[in-house]
Amino acid sequence: MSDAGRRDPREIEERIGYAFRERSLLLRALTRLAYTLEAGLPPDAHMDALATLGDAVINVAVVEAVVATGAHDKGAITNRKMNLVNMSRLRSLAEDLDLADHVRWGKGEAAQRVWTSGRVLAECLEALIGAVYLDGGMEAAAGVLRRLGLTEKA
Template identity: 30%
Template sequence: MKIDYGPLETQLGHFFSDRRLLGWALTHVSASSDRSISYERLEFLGDRVLGLIIAHMLFEAFPDQSEGELSRRLAALVRKESCAEAAQIWGVGPYIQLGEGEAQAGGSTKRAILGDVCEAIIGAVYLDGGIDAASKVVEKVFRNRMFSATADLRDGKTALQEWAQARRLPTPQYRLVLRGGPDHAPRFEIAVELPGFESIIGVGGSKRAAEQAAAAAFIKREKIDPQPNEKSVV
């Protein structure tokens, strides 16, 4: 059955030259016998493209903010919840191709799947039209949130600690890796460590900023949705 992607493309603001890419971005692995013809690889690409575009948007929009502050904003904007909200705005649910079991389980409304599809679509747009096309799609749906969500940004260290506690994991530990730079412009590199996970380093002009950057980077890498009192991830 041929699917009419026109309404979805209108919402995206991008009309595909190669609609196979959009089809793959909307295909869950449960609906494909070939893992390469599903959204997994496109999600991997789209995650990186989204991060780059949002980082550039933040860099331009907030010239006076530090690395740590920009990292916190980035983590808030590219988290799974934000991506799922973008997918809902686009109205992707009816277009997602799912296996029978996943469809019966309501997969097209699951936050995790919607977030993955959002990233996959961004990856597909990038392959189809390049970085300029992907930037237009991302800016259209994320730009207003970049400003309106400011008051909702949560402390990265607190969010990570609550996430760990909800899963009965130890409290994340922060370790100074390097202190450099002159006294008037110090540079701190701090690693956040949590048993069972690879450590990751954050950089900032103070220990606190570097710790926040490390927590934000951990949240981003592990695709954690830092919501208050969240007990499980869909």
């Protein structure tokens, strides 16, 4: 998607039920490395680190939610976590948010519509959760995941 075609990031805030105090985190979570390189942005302006952080935050929030339901067996907790957190599920949540319409894609990514296959949208959702975590902490990130429906059925 071109910059001109992108939607207002505030729509994402409305959909996830979280308003960023530090809006630059939201913009970073919506910026791909390819876009950063093409636009000459600083090396830390893209989502990659946030996606790594968001992956860990999602895992913690889901395990916490599973344990809160009374689960105590390590194998059962792990199985429930794997059923709740997988690429397909995260990608589906990203699609429900129309996240691809908000991401700043590199020109080649946009031409190839990379968000239509593989793990790309799941990583974008992870970056968004990583940004929420940095902005508002674990409680804010867990709240977003509940509102998205990821942990409500843990």
